[in-house]
Amino acid sequence: MKNNDPHHVHTYDAQGNMTCCSLEEKIYAKAGASQLIHPEQEQHGDGDGHDHAHGSEATAWKKYLPVAASLVVLLAGVALDNYFKPGWFNSYLRLAWYMAAYLPVALPVIKEAVSALRKGAFFTEFTLMSLATLGAFYIGEYSEGVAVMIFYAIGELFQQAAVNRAKRSIKALLEVRPDTVTVLYNGLATAVDPATVQPGDLIQVKPGEKVALDGELASETASFNTAALTGESKPDTKSKGETVLAGMINLNTVADIRVTALFKDSKLSRILEMVQDATARKSQTQLFISRFAKVYTPIVVFLALGIALLPYFFVEDYVFDNWLYRALVFLVISCPCALVISIPLGYFGGIGLASRNGILFKGSNFLDVMTQVNTVVMDKTGTLTKGVFKVQKVETQGFDEEKLLHIAAALENKSTHPVAIAVVEHAGQSQQNLVVSDVEEIAGHGIKGKVNGDEVLAGNLKMMQKFGIAFPPEVAQIVETFVLVAVNGQYAGCIVISDEIKDDAMQAIAELHQMGIRTVMLSGDKSSVVQKIASALGIDSAFGDLLPEDKVEKVQALKNEGRHLAFVGDGVNDAPVVALADAGIAMGGLGSDATIETADIVIQNDQPSKIPLAVKIGKATRRIVWQNITLAMAVKVAVLVLGAGGLATLWEAVFADVGVALLAILNAVRVQRMRF
Numbered sequence: 001m002k003n004n005d006p007h008h009v010h011t012y013d014a015q016g017n018m019t020c021c022s023l024e025e026k027i028y029a030k031a032g033a034s035q036l037i038h039p040e041q042e043q044h045g046d047g048d049g050h051d052h053a054h055g056s057e058a059t060a061w062k063k064y065l066p067v068a069a070s071l072v073v074l075l076a077g078v079a080l081d082n083y084f085k086p087g088w089f090n091s092y093l094r095l096a097w098y099m100a101a102y103l104p105v106a107l108p109v110i111k112e113a114v115s116a117l118r119k120g121a122f123f124t125e126f127t128l129m130s131l132a133t134l135g136a137f138y139i140g141e142y143s144e145g146v147a148v149m150i151f152y153a154i155g156e157l158f159q160q161a162a163v164n165r166a167k168r169s170i171k172a173l174l175e176v177r178p179d180t181v182t183v184l185y186n187g188l189a190t191a192v193d194p195a196t197v198q199p200g201d202l203i204q205v206k207p208g209e210k211v212a213l214d215g216e217l218a219s220e221t222a223s224f225n226t227a228a229l230t231g232e233s234k235p236d237t238k239s240k241g242e243t244v245l246a247g248m249i250n251l252n253t254v255a256d257i258r259v260t261a262l263f264k265d266s267k268l269s270r271i272l273e274m275v276q277d278a279t280a281r282k283s284q285t286q287l288f289i290s291r292f293a294k295v296y297t298p299i300v301v302f303l304a305l306g307i308a309l310l311p312y313f314f315v316e317d318y319v320f321d322n323w324l325y326r327a328l329v330f331l332v333i334s335c336p337c338a339l340v341i342s343i344p345l346g347y348f349g350g351i352g353l354a355s356r357n358g359i360l361f362k363g364s365n366f367l368d369v370m371t372q373v374n375t376v377v378m379d380k381t382g383t384l385t386k387g388v389f390k391v392q393k394v395e396t397q398g399f400d401e402e403k404l405l406h407i408a409a410a411l412e413n414k415s416t417h418p419v420a421i422a423v424v425e426h427a428g429q430s431q432q433n434l435v436v437s438d439v440e441e442i443a444g445h446g447i448k449g450k451v452n453g454d455e456v457l458a459g460n461l462k463m464m465q466k467f468g469i470a471f472p473p474e475v476a477q478i479v480e481t482f483v484l485v486a487v488n489g490q491y492a493g494c495i496v497i498s499d500e501i502k503d504d505a506m507q508a509i510a511e512l513h514q515m516g517i518r519t520v521m522l523s524g525d526k527s528s529v530v531q532k533i534a535s536a537l538g539i540d541s542a543f544g545d546l547l548p549e550d551k552v553e554k555v556q557a558l559k560n561e562g563r564h565l566a567f568v569g570d571g572v573n574d575a576p577v578v579a580l581a582d583a584g585i586a587m588g589g590l591g592s593d594a595t596i597e598t599a600d601i602v603i604q605n606d607q608p609s610k611i612p613l614a615v616k617i618g619k620a621t622r623r624i625v626w627q628n629i630t631l632a633m634a635v636k637v638a639v640l641v642l643g644a645g646g647l648a649t650l651w652e653a654v655f656a657d658v659g660v661a662l663l664a665i666l667n668a669v670r671v672q673r674m675r676f
Helices: 023-030 039-044 052-058 061-084 091-118 125-138 142-174 267-278 284-313 320-334 337-356 364-372 401-412 418-427 461-466 473-477 505-514 527-537 548-560 572-580 593-598 610-644 650-673
Strands: 181-185 188-192 202-205 215-217 221-225 236-239 255-259 359-361 375-378 390-396 436-442 446-451 454-459 481-487 490-498 518-522 541-543 565-569 583-587 601-603
Touching (some): 061 091, 091 125, 125 320, 142 650, 320 610, 320 650, 337 650, 359 364, 390 418, 401 446, 401 454, 418 481, 518 548, 548 565, 548 572
Parallel strands (some): 375 565, 518 541, 583 601
Antiparallel strands (some): 359 601, 446 454, 481 490
């Protein structure tokens, strides 16, 4: 069962803003989910033509000014207290002075507390802060009441700054889509909205411009910066007919591109949706902390009431104000904001770090899943090998070699398998004159159909055996990948094809082994090829000649052994196993749409070395999250005990609370700076 339940679903209003009703949801929203731009907002605007993101930065002084003013008035009040001693001028003037310091920072918090109360949420951080500070004013501890609220406000400002930093890498993704695109209509260049461009249109991209839509290069050659999609800054040179994706930047020559997908269906648009959805999917740790906070907060509120009132029955010289003061200290330090803010921020930072390295986690829960993985199961073609096959030789038996190749290519032209594509490319255009009908692709075997009226089979050994075709025994000894061809029930020949191992595949396997992770390769290719590649890479175990259902069976067997596994694949036939694994990983560059949609994690540049990197990022994120949990709980328990015993003041409580929150936030931000 995949570890992606329960998923937390947020709702949005007509303007695309997140609607929250609980403290935990509001804090989580501040930690990232609500602050991302939705595709509809970015494409169509909010209706008034303003950029709210930039507007909020321009008015940032409005956030800092009340805090700064309150702090100045507080320090002046403390100085007057020390000079005149408490009671300067008269008690009403002193109260008015501190109220002037209190209200600018307290009113927004009290407003939130009242709003939460109306929705039935009494036990929120806003309620705790309001009760503690108003209680301090009740017992005459004006300066301490103001200090609690000011330092709480300062903590909020630091938190917002940390969140903004955490968002930058993802906002960089959101900014890669151009607002306009140049379309060539009858040779004339016209700037239009990318959303209006249709597949088949020809767009022109100048040097330095970003590609707005997916397509095929119509120019002879062009070089692109693919960093926004893959995390790789190395230029990628494309030739005519090769795929160019939205988000790439044209480097040196004017490039004409034939559009193949609508704006909303481009790979970049899907990536942006994945990243935005990821911020709304919580890890098990976050869900635990959310549940914990909902139980913990009311408990400490009732304990505070007990500290204030119960001593009346047991203490001879009971003074209500003294015990109320202890209860207020207890309330301040009990605020769970360090936990419920820093933990989502830590996971959000992990998602940002991964996306900057070309790895898309579809939810923070999958960061946790990757820390538990002890087995990585991989497909071969397109995952560990380049999936770019080349025909090496054609062997025939009583059949003209050129005719065999053309018949096989005509049939294989109906398939999208990399082996089929290699045969078609090698044959050239001549097979296009042949009439192909009654085509049927048999998963894990090959393809059958009629070519110019002849019954043709093209596939592997199992294909020949399935239809009772006799073939030379030496064919089974060929190590490379091959396609056997039969015409009208008779074996006609063999097309030998080879693939190349990816440059970083050996590095990926070595790193996984260093982390104590077992590696397994499953492939539909012939066992001799699979074993040869597995031996070259040092893979622990490998299985070939597998049908899609055989892969499912192998993965299920590993799960039955108690293995926590990730499956990495790229083909349509990998989608069932990707869904079955604890963490399904898709190669996003060459991978099929079905596999990418099913996967929990997408590697954008198809590099196997990103697999161990995903594990490292997951472990680093989880380590920081648990450091924050341990720090926050240890300090809170210590100060709660001191406060209940009358050994801690409100000043110490607020410094402990805000200090722990700031340390936790700074520690959470640290994940974004990590290098691997």
